[in-house]
Amino acid sequence: MLRIKRALLLLCAAAVLAGCAKSGEPSRAVATGKPDAQADEMLERESRASFDFFWQEANTDAGSAGYGLVADRAPGNPGLASVASTGFGLTALPIGAERRWIGHDEAQDRALGTIETLLSRAAKEHGFLYHFLNQADGTRASGSEVSVIDTAIAVNGALVAGVYFGGEVEAKAKQFAEQVEWPWFRDPANNQFYMGYSPEAGFSGHWDFYAEQLMMYILAAGSPTHPADGEMFYAFQRDTRAYGDGEPFIHSWFGSLFTHQFSHAWFDFRGYEDREGVDWWTNSVAASAASRQFAIDQSKAYRTLGPNAWGLTASDSPDGYNGLFGSPPSSLDDAQHRTDGTLAPAGALGSLPFTPEASLASHYMGKPALWGKYGLADAYNEETDPAWVDPDVIGIDKGITLLMIENYRSGRVWDWYMKSEYVQAGAKAIGLAATRRDSHD
Structure with a gap:
């Protein structure tokens, strides 16, 4: 157990030093095939635990x-x-x-x-x-x-x-x-x-x-x-808009990151455009980068959020399930996304193929309190005293985590x-x- 925790902390530090500051920029990120040994150990642990949810x-x-x-x-x-x-x-x-x-x-x-x-x-x-x-x-x-x-x-x-x-x-x-x-x-x-x-x-x-x-x-x-x-x-x-200085992208009504992930868990949109010229892969890369930047911008208001704690998406919260969690752009006037500082690990992990460096650098990977029988908890919130950790895991969040880790590792x-x-x-x-x-x- 100590060896795993130490590996997680080393992974996070290495990822930050390797250029996490650049990972918010949209790029044509693709699965790298085989991550380094420390990253693979962490991904194996979370994906195996997520699989166990579906099996058990x-x-x-x-x-x-x-x-x-x-x-x-x-x-x-x-x-x-x-x-x-x-x-x-x-x-x-x-x-x-x-x-x-x-x-x-x-x-x-x-x-x-x-x-x-x-x-x-x-x-x-x-x-x-x-x-x-x-x-x-x-x-x-x-x-x-x-x-x-x-x-x-x-x-x-x-x-x-x-x-x-x-x-x-x-x-x-x-x-x-x-x-x-x-x-x-x-x-x-x-x-x-x-x-x-x-x-x-x-x-x-x-x-x-x-x-x-x-x-x-x-x-x-x-x-x-x-x-x-x-x-x-x-x-x-x-509706196509940008967040801040980022790339414009077609966004969802509440800005929840899962909306840019679920279809991509199965269909490989890399190298495709639709009849209107939309590249849905790069669209999700841009959406993931915007989600991270919003977390950075909100870090003074919410101590849970930051450059290595991002990915607002529908999840449980201290007040129950909330499907409105997200980041701008949202609706037609940026009025529909919500946050109370609750963060779901599935947000960043579901974007692993799109933003691998930023997703792997997410610091909650090294938080022992978040790990349980089925891997990472569904969500946590450090705005409360004491910090809140979801006692449940949710199937669709374990699912997007498992599938996107597998696509990042192997593309299977x-x-x-x-x-x-x-x-x-x-x-x-x-x-x-x-x-x-x-x-x-």
């Missing part, structure tokens, strides 16, 4: 209707599964098998059983899953809505597992993906997806502004059974996902064009 917090009763469903969080809310957490969990299985944290056969069995649950037993409408399910039996959790984005994350996980394991897993993954009736969730009046649906109230909200939803358009346009219009990719508002998740014919068809249908010779076909 899933329903492991093979005889139950909810087999494979992954908890929304732990240890809080026992019995509540998240469809998005389950999608991240499906993606985690090939990572665990490749890194020999678990055996190939047991990972394959878990993947097959989980996809069968999503395909045949989990509550859904027109192929779309409810956001939250009862973990024991896959029924709709009380008050939960049908969610297009959470369904997309579940499909992403199934496709990755299908590509990796092949055979029956791949066949079931395709069946599950092909169940989703994408046009049903589309509002023909504006060519936008609704955000949610409930049998009691019908459809609600629209995906009318940039956020984490790029994956939805790729999957919808690539569906061989129920495709949606590829033009939907261009139907949401793209990107490679698996980009091999899917479904994904390739979707990218073509929405007009994503390769601009580099080494881009995926």
